[in-house]
Amino acid sequence: MTKKNSKSQSQTRSQKQNSQPADIPKVKTGIKGLDHILHGGLPKGRPTMVCGSAGCGKTVLAMEFLVRGVRDHNEPGVFFSFEESEAELILNFSPLNYNLPELIKNNSLRIDCIRIEKSEIEETGEYDLEGLFVRLEQAIDEIGAKRVVLDTIEALFSGLKNQFVLRAELRRLFHWLKAKGVTAIITGEKGEGQFTRQGLEEYVSDCVIFLDNRVINEISTRRIRIVKYRGSMHASDEYPFLIDNTGFSVIPISALTLDHKASKERVSSGVADLDEMLDGQGYYKGSSILISGMAGSGKTSLGASFAEAACKRGEKTLYFCFEESQDQLFRNMESIGVHLSKWEKKGLLKVVATRPSFYGIEMHLLQMYKEIENFEPACLVVDPISNMNSVGNFNEIRAMMMRLIDILKSRQITSIFTSLKSAQSVMEEADGGISSLIDTWISVREVANGNEQNRALCILKSRGMPHSNKIREFILTAKGVKLVDIYKTSSGVLTGAARRADTAARAAGVIASGLNKGGQP
Amino acid sequence: MKKTKVLKKAKTSRKAKTPRKAKTPKKLWELRLYVAGQTEKSVLALINLKKICETHLQGVYSIEVIDLLRQPQLAKGDQIVATPTLVKKLPVPVKRIIGDLSDTERVLVGLNLKSLR
Missing domain, CATH: 3.40.50.300 (P-loop containing nucleotide triphosphate hydrolases)
Structure with missing residues (x-):
């Protein structure tokens, strides 16, 4: 960005003037x-x-x-x-x-x-602007x-x-x-x-x-x-x-400066199984969480579950939606048993849905800041942050994220960012280079197995807490998100139908011991 | 400095009204001169204006002198910014001539008494 027209002599003059202390x-x-x-x-x-x-x-x-x-x-x-x-x-x-x-x-x-x-005025000889002064x-x-x-x-x-x-x-x-x-x-x-x-x-x-x-x-x-x-x-x-x-x-x-307080309080992720993976207690209050994954891997579902859980605790939640309208989000989440509309009616949830291309990146930040100021949420979801690609480059998104996270942390707002990853992109790049700003990073991915495409979830990092290192299968049910252990058998990792068949068979006692089951959570 | 000469000012405004009374019937030219105090410029403007009127508009004009230092509320109505300003209220179109009116040619153009060549 070039700063044109800014180098005038008055500027240099001002710098001299500004050195006065009082x-x-x-x-x-x-x-x-x-x-x-x-x-x-x-x-x-x-x-x-x-x-x-x-x-x-x-x-x-x-x-x-x-x-x-x-x-x-x-x-x-x-x-x-x-x-x-x-x-x-x-x-x-x-x-x-x-x-x-x-x-x-x-x-x-x-x-x-x-x-x-001008057309009514004729000038003849000397005059002054005393008339203007008189009026002022x-x-x-x-x-x-x-x-x-x-x-x-x-x-x-x-x-x-x-x-x-x-x-x-x-x-x-x-x-x-x-x-x-x-x-x-x-x-x-x-x-x-x-x-x-x-x-x-x-x-x-x-x-x-x-x-x-x-x-x-x-x-x-x-x-x-x-x-x-x-x-x-x-x-x-x-x-x-x-x-x-x-x-x-x-x-x-x-x-803003880097002097925010770090809370020891914990908040639920909205998914019991995920809380379990996070030392049994969920996220830190006021921390920032990144959920990254490819299209359809269930990022929004995790975000919405978190929002619902926050509302159930009676905490105000702000949901920035850059892909779907409020109605669409509510309808889609109904299907996995996450009921957001009633919280919206109660005033605990606020959904702000805008297209990324509606403003420039700075403007988005400003808009978010204003919403945060006015609504004073305890929790926040940005879904997805990666859509900002369309209005800003890598550095701009990173700078924006840094500022946003600073604002959120200084106010102790627990925040979830989802990020869409394309198949080819390097992990770091896809997440706007924000991983270093993030406290808990959850990756959701798709696992092809037999003739199925199933979802798997793992925690890449979670600062300041012991967390599970397991990859678990991630299932969207009519009653919300469930995480189940991935079965590892001699024929490989089992997910979806294969896992179910294996479990059923095991329950029936047909399968001999000696096949390895995936580790305990 | 301007405000000290208010007394003299009052005299001019009385003077200005005299011809108006005398020639009531055929007043076709309604002129208003706005000044701010008794300055060199305003005195000169009034002298110049009278001279021009006597030469070109004898018997058909009226001049009202308004001192904005005494009646500041009047500046707004005629949109006065500069002083002295001569406003030709009648005949229409309304015209404003600003300055001490020392350039007779331009004043005549402003009053639509002469077209600009």
Whole structure:
């Protein structure tokens, strides 16, 4: 991924500025994750530049800054729009639950549209922008605004010809805003080789935030970056962000560290026989489990059994489904006696079914994070993680998994990932290189025997517990998953019908002793 | 600095109203001049405007001077950003001429009294 347009002189300047140790007074934006990467919020009483290309979310960020200011901090705000009218803005923001008309009604928000119609304007001689100042002051004083947005002031440049006057007046404007003591967001359209088309970052140099909407493999991902922040530390990476009906959210994923607690508590896998193989007690609480195997080997059944068991214990479970719809999953699992729909109705189970290609990989992570935040599950199933291949390469999936597992572990969420393995692929590769991140790895495979294809299961690894080293036959019955010992006879490993015949024969006492039975579990 | 000269301002606005009263019947040109305080630019703009009107629109115009420092709420209605701004309310189409009106040619073009060559 190339970072274009990011090497401007303002960046190098910012690095010098950021070496100051003490932080300046800040204002919380209230936007999830943004305050975190800003190390507390926007600079109080100073203007901040938010720039990016068309449709990258500048206006939403700015509006949410105001709305959250009103809601969470009781700070009135004014939105000066140079592009859209008040009615248009209210309409455009109606899908987001900001409830702008009410905020306007009780005087905590004001939207002021400043329209400049070039065709109506003739310029003759000297002028200044005192009219604009008067309007700003009027609106700010009227409701005692603490937060101000100018969206986007660059529209002035297309309306007025005299660049010298404009630039001088804008400089004066930003000083004036500072003197007024309001925390302001000024938006600007991304320009060629600079952050804004008119180089406004030269004037608003305290804090610059860059938004980006990049399309890779036909999938777009929004990203945010703090370009500079005078007088403060800030996170400098690019972070994915999301705009949905609850507004704007950023995840500071790489801010996580490797310091999560390890629980000694155990949770059932949902399959009694499998628990038995895992030291008789099942998985560790808060551990991550990988179930890998080829198509039709029963990965989903194991995942669903785990989910059902968790719900039976009264634990909330989140199920991410990347292959089937919720209905399809419920129907299919009914057939093996795993009843998920009643838990869904009780609110203990939540199924989130999406196509991997619906978003980029970062977006998936963000979406998952949001779901985890909101639902606060104790257990989680991702089925299957390998489907992410279609939207990300090996490294990206690995990075995503690492972040996801960090999030899950820090919250002590027991999680199961299923992974589809193709017949030829090397084991490591098929599992997204995530095996090192995984605590318990279960492999399910298919064993051809006679004219049958049967399933077998083994535990490849399970950190911190004694576990069975046996390969056991894995049977899907109408009452759930069963694991039975594989029979080893002189004629080889017996599974399915051959095993049954052998057992029956043995019970009938026909077969002489001397044939070896598979080891005890 | 601008606010200190409010007194003088009041005088101009009274002056501006006088011709309007006298020529009530055939007021075809309704002009509004927005200024922000008694600055050099606003004084110059009013002088220039009067000169142009007397030359080209004698007897058929009215000028209303609005000082935004005294009536800031009026800036919104006519979408005033720059000062001084001359708004030609009538005859339609509405036109805004910003600046001190020192370029007579351009003012005349703006007022649709002269087409741009």
